[in-house]
Amino acid sequence: MTRPLGLLAELTYRCPLHCPYCSNPVAVPQAAELGLDEWFRVLGEARQLGVLQLHLTGGEPLARPDLTPLVERARDLGFYVNLVTSGVGLDERRAAELAQAGLDHVQLSIQDADRTAADEIAGARVWRRKIAAARVVTALELPLTINIVLHRANIGRIGSLVDLAAALGADRLELAHTQYYGWALLNRSALLPTHEQVVAAEHAVAQARAVHGDTLEILYVVADYHEPYPKPCMHGWGRRHIVIAPDGRALPCPAAGQIVGLGVDNVRERSLSAIWHHSAAFTRFRGSEWMPEPCRSCPRKEVDFGGCRCQAFQLTGDAARADPVCQLSPDHHLVRAVVDAAGPQQSLRSRVNPTHG
Amino acid sequence: MTAALSLTDRPQLRRGVRTGTDPLSGETVLLFPEGVLIMNETAAAVVRQCDGSRNVSAVLHSVGEGYDNVAVEDVVSLLQDLIAQGLLVTSSD
Numbered sequence: 001m002t003r004p005l006g007l008l009a010e011l012t013y014r015c016p017l018h019c020p021y022c023s024n025p026v027a028v029p030q031a032a033e034l035g036l037d038e039w040f041r042v043l044g045e046a047r048q049l050g051v052l053q054l055h056l057t058g059g060e061p062l063a064r065p066d067l068t069p070l071v072e073r074a075r076d077l078g079f080y081v082n083l084v085t086s087g088v089g090l091d092e093r094r095a096a097e098l099a100q101a102g103l104d105h106v107q108l109s110i111q112d113a114d115r116t117a118a119d120e121i122a123g124a125r126v127w128r129r130k131i132a133a134a135r136v137v138t139a140l141e142l143p144l145t146i147n148i149v150l151h152r153a154n155i156g157r158i159g160s161l162v163d164l165a166a167a168l169g170a171d172r173l174e175l176a177h178t179q180y181y182g183w184a185l186l187n188r189s190a191l192l193p194t195h196e197q198v199v200a201a202e203h204a205v206a207q208a209r210a211v212h213g214d215t216l217e218i219l220y221v222v223a224d225y226h227e228p229y230p231k232p233c234m235h236g237w238g239r240r241h242i243v244i245a246p247d248g249r250a251l252p253c254p255a256a257g258q259i260v261g262l263g264v265d266n267v268r269e270r271s272l273s274a275i276w277h278h279s280a281a282f283t284r285f286r287g288s289e290w291m292p293e294p295c296r297s298c299p300r301k302e303v304d305f306g307g308c309r310c311q312a313f314q315l316t317g318d319a320a321r322a323d324p325v326c327q328l329s330p331d332h333h334l335v336r337a338v339v340d341a342a343g344p345q346q347s348l349r350s351r352v353n354p355t356h357g
Numbered sequence: 358m359t360a361a362l363s364l365t366d367r368p369q370l371r372r373g374v375r376t377g378t379d380p381l382s383g384e385t386v387l388l389f390p391e392g393v394l395i396m397n398e399t400a401a402a403v404v405r406q407c408d409g410s411r412n413v414s415a416v417l418h419s420v421g422e423g424y425d426n427v428a429v430e431d432v433v434s435l436l437q438d439l440i441a442q443g444l445l446v447t448s449s450d
Binding site for chain 1: 371372373375377378379380381386388389390391392393443
């Protein structure tokens with residue numbers, strides 16, 4: 001068993017945006033968010049387990065008024081602290097306060113290079129505020145990664161997306177194809193790009209790297225529905241990461257809450273160490289003993305770890321089956337059917353903000 | 358494409374990269390947005406010298422003073438690896 005390296009702290013599911021590709025659950029559990037003292041305890045336990053990186057996310061982590069003391073405690077404990085944010089609310093005062101508290105890095109979401117298209121996807125007039133947030137971050141000399149989720153509506157604009165990130169002085173640009181969980185799964189047919197669009201995008205990324213390679217690091221997260229093999233989801237189940245949902249449920253990945261009967265524990269009831277080592281949610285698919293064929297005998301099992309359990313569950317009802325994305329999966333026809341049926345005629349459902357906290 | 362490292366180049370950690378301590382082993386680690394690198398003692402000593410004020414020649418000198426049996430080729434190789442991984446950047450004198 002390995003030690004966990006990263007903790008993904010989902011501080012809240014509240015967020016001012018309504019992105020249709022959001023991977024937060026559509027049906028948000030009715031439960032109180034962990035308080036500051038509870039997060040302090042979790043951070044201490046995570047540090048004892050060996051976690052080195054903390055990702056503060058959500059929803060929108062800035063929605064938490066207690067974010068600054070949380071960052072301060074995290075930095076004091078020795079974590080590398082990363083803020084994953086929409087940028088809404090990240091004005092000079094807030095950003096300076098967080099930087100002072102020891103924030104190491106900001107990952108800022110931008111929906112598009114075109115303001116109208118961007119605000120259409122976000123379901124709110126926020127593009128200008130995001131651009132302002134980017135400038136605030138770079139002015140403070142904090143490292144900036146811009147994250148742009150790719151889908152059918154913006155995949156044709158790779159060049160403009162890269163130019164925007166470069167103009168904003170970002171250190172890194174992550175162009176990430178939509179991953180189909182939560183709201184993104186609901187909107188999958190309208191979001192899925194065609195094979196031709198994906199090929200064109202890959203060419204555009206290669207071109208962009210040739211132009212900007214020295215000053216802007218460009219990362220590309222593939223559209224796994226169009227790939228012959230699955231993604232190495234979370235670098236393996238229960239291998240490197242712990243996710244804590246806003247209500248304290250501890251998961252091996254952000255989407256695993258949907259898997260029926262997984263045996264999820266809560267940090268309010270169990271220590272993080274006990275969870276990492278013994279929680280059924282973590283042990284169920286750890287390693288390779290659980291794997292069915294063709295994964296069990298496959299030479300790629302140490303490369304992609306059998307792909308995504310949540311995807312197997314969503315598409316086949318059984319989280320233990322091979323990821324249907326894989327061309328070797330007996331269920332691969334299910335992915336092909338989804339890809340063939342996708343089209344622009346389907347409309348997008350905007351994410352609804354949960355009202356409780 | 359990696360250009361050959363020059364003795365007058367001044368290496369330093371790229372923005373967003375910093376050192377930290379592994380709570381389990383006490384060893385120095387490199388922390389950055391997409392990952393971590395757990396370093397051995399020699400690597401940690403080399404990285405500590407890369408603050409942007411020393412050129413490669415000075416880094417070699419400093420590391421050589423503190424550690425016996427540190428081969429120049431090994432230190433240069435380490436610097437080039439870290440540059441290739443985007444963790445160190447260089448400026449010229």
